[in-house]
Amino acid sequence: MPPLTLHRKVFLALTVLLLALLLMFAGLSRWGLQRGLGPYVADIELARLGWLAERLQTHHTESGGWQRLRAEPGLWGRLSHPGWTGSQPQGVPLRSPAQTGTHSPESEALYPPPPPPGPPPFERPGTGPRGGPKPPPRHTDDLFPRLGVLDEQERVVAGTPPTPGSARTALRGADGAVIGHLVLAPPPGLRSEADQAFLAQQMGFIAGTGLAGLALALLLSGWITRRWLAPVEALAHGANRIAQGHLDTRVPAHGHDELAQLTRTFNTMAEQLSNLEASRRQWLSDVAHELRTPLAAMRAEIEALQDGVRPFDDKTALRLHRQVMRLIQLVGDLRASLDTTHHSAFTARVPVHPLPLLAEALASMRLRFALAAIEVDATGLQALATMPTPPLVHGDAEQLQRVFLNLLENSLRYTDPGGLLRIHACLIPAENGPPHLQVQFDDSAPGVPSHELPRLFDRLYRAESSRNRDHGGSGLGLAICRAIVLAHGGTLSAEPSALGGLRLTLLLPLLDTPTT
Structure with a gap:
């Protein structure tokens, strides 16, 4: 298995991070949909109960408040079901024609007959069949356990107390002042097939867009890591070349960011190393040349003595002594220059x-x-x-x-x-x-x-x-x-x-x- 380079490590780290973000986004989206769909459905359902709000406002006006609704538990059930048209005598429950066995115009006004089978006739918004007034909805049995009425002080008058996320609509009196609120709690869960289908559809859309975003992010992260880490790889290659002795190595610098500044610093260091190496070579050459001159003179003198060309006298000894002293001075000066360079802080200050x-x-x-x-x-x-x-x-x-x-x-x-x-x-x-x-x-x-x-x-x-x-x-x-x-x-x-x-x-x- 090849070793993980810095480029691969950064790419894998970004991939793991993006996958974690995608999973977290999908989970939070599902949780948010499940949590927010109930209040949304409750808002829609409550918007269709305008007839009930009108009944409650009429009852408040006729009764002079909410005392009767608080005192008669059965009245809330009658008000929240279709068929109630006004005030009824206290204690007299409303009954359907099927329950009384009578069928009269008054009973039909109180309990309108069900619509005939077949497709409904054409209705304009706000109207009933053939342009007449639109009747109230007939069924609230599925909503009744979640309905409730609050007075102007947010106290429960009848029905179910509000829960977090409950939808509400204001009830107003004849003068327009707020007299209370009609509240509808959200459904306890997404139990219907339509709710489940809607949630599945939204999660499929979120998953599709998330995967597309992940693919785009991976492509972008690969390009960015390759572009950002290319100078690092070039610096590593350049440092390896410098370590091998190629002091003329330079790394191209692009831009003005930190990596470009690091590259320029590397090039400056390489140039200084090259100059230092050239200076060292020149210094060694100069030292060898300086030592060669007195040594060559001494060698010539000694060889002349050995060949008998020149006798050993005081002048020859003086010349040899002069060359030796020159060597001693040169070595002393070299040592002094090194000492003063490397020991810049003198002990006796x-x-x-x-x-x-x-x-x-x-x-x-x-x-x-x-x-x-x-x-x-x-x-x-x-x-x-x-x-x-x-x-x-x-x-x-x-x-x-x-x-x-x-x-x-x-x-x-x-x-x-x-x-x-x-x-x-x-x-x-x-x-x-x-x-x-x-x-x-x-x-x-x-x-x-x-x-x-x-x-x-x-x-x-x-x-x-x-x-x-x-x-x-x-x-x-x-x-x-x-x-x-x-x-x-x-x-x-x-x-x-x-x-x-x-x-x-x-x-x-x-x-x-x-x-x-």
Whole structure:
């Protein structure tokens, strides 16, 4: 048996739900018909008893109320049967001609003869045969046990008390005021063949329409589930492709609903994974290239010694030592870049004054700048250095010192002799929170092309122009600096300098707002 997919599970769930709704609808419809058919039949039956309402109104007018009807139990039976034409002497029951054995015009007026056999003559609505007045119905025996009369205070006068669902019609006096109600209880059950046939016909219609609606709903639910779950299946297929290493897999997104947003998020994740994999491959290639250069130089030196081409002297030992130190520096920088990336929160976080650290780093390198014929202009630091409360940050003094040394080393290494390095610091107010300390390092030519600026902080990346590995270095200094700055809650960015070289801008959040 094949496993149930999400599409099949949703379709089966909708099918079960629709079947349950159909059965519940059919059951409630049958219950409602059985419950409502009785009151409906009672309304129809009561509508045909207008003659009885007229008799009761006439009796109320002639007797001056309902007292006589309450006092004489037999009077209600006589009033509710055909043949009563007016007031009768109290205690004198009405009898049919068959009971008295007499047949006179008065008895015929009191008890009209039954209609002749055969089809009834043509009658207009509201008329009797040949246009005469329509006589009252002759038989109420089947309705009599369910009939009752209420006075204006809803008290029972005669007959059967009303039950839930009873039909009623108002009885009015000569002045039009309501004097009571004639009520008819619904039949106790659907016992006749006509009632059963009507109920069966209605249930057949309900079943037919319900099955047609069920078929349409199933077709619609199948189409909807297939349409809604198609993106989920596409995402599952795409995730499987990503797991197999096909990082170029993308899933088409349609619409703007949650599934479309999920698809776009998946595509973004796949693109980031692809970029990460490409970066990893490039990083491994760069590391191998960086390690290959000093290793190749050492191999050439050793092979020359082995072949007797070059004697082992102090110069050879110095060259080998230089290559070994370069390897050590490269490995140390790689480890430092990884440590600062994965351990962004330093253990020693204390209030630190960054400007004295910068001044100390600059003082330690002034001699090297002088030997390289590069002028250093640090007048932009004097304004903040003379403040009563120097800027204060929360961080690691050793790591910040390392950032300043690496930035100065970057300008020293890649600025042409006779150039200029200008350092400027200021406070930048923030919209929310404390202000930031901004330090800018501007150096002169050579510069960096604009398209290479975003990659300056990547590991082992160096511009292909004049700032390349011919000037030394491992290409990890700026990557280490940015990782440390980000760990302190700041930013480090690069842009072209007005002096013709590179501008590096350092932003660090301050603890307290200094007072000028």
